[in-house]
Amino acid sequence: MSFANKRKFHRLMLAEPLYGTLKIVGLNEKKLDSKLAHMFILDLGAGGVRIHSVHSFPVTPDLLLEFGFTLFHTDHRYLGTITRKSSHSDKVFEYGIAFSLDETERQRLLQSIHLLSIRLRQGAELSSCSFCNDEQYASFYGVSLSESISADRPGRISR
Known part of the structure; x- marks a missing residue:
């Protein structure tokens, strides 16, 4: 079974995730201002991102989130909605x-991604850029970044 790529924009796959924040800013057309939650960005495009979070959110267009991360000393903050959800692990x-x-x-x-x-x-x-460090990665996934990349993705990009 093959799945067609519905994306309008290319996604940059990241060997090491970007560390960022997200918060709920709206639900059912009502403004909200939740606390910041941490996330890891796995790929990034001009149309959206693929992220990991320890928080469980519903997949609904009525939930408006704000996503923040840093690229080249510039803070990026964008509004978005969840289009799909899956479990990466128990947590x-x-x-x-x-x-x-x-x-x-x-x-x-697009310029920053390029x-x-x-x-x-x-x-x-x-x-x-706000790439995650070993401590953030280990507290999030329970394994160090270097161990994960060695096991999953040989040829780690050195920074």
Whole structure:
């Protein structure tokens, strides 16, 4: 069985996840302001992201979330909705997120993603981006980042 890719924009797959935050900003057209929750971004595109979170959210267009992360010393904050959900483990959920962006936001994000893609291919030092560190990764998944990458993805990109 094959699945067609419904994405309008290319996604950059990340060998090491970006560390970011999310919060609920609306539900059923009512404004909310929840506490920040931590997330890991596994891939990133101008149309959305794939993330891991320890929080269980319903898949509904009525739930509006704000996602935040840093690329090249610039904070990015985008609104989006959950399009799909699956269990990664007993404690971690994987979500597909569709961003709600205007054209200016989309172009800004595309430029940052393009630069990130180039820098990752060059093996550049990327301390200006919010990639997770070993401590964050270990507390989230219960295993160190270096152990995970060695086992799952040989050829870790050095930063």
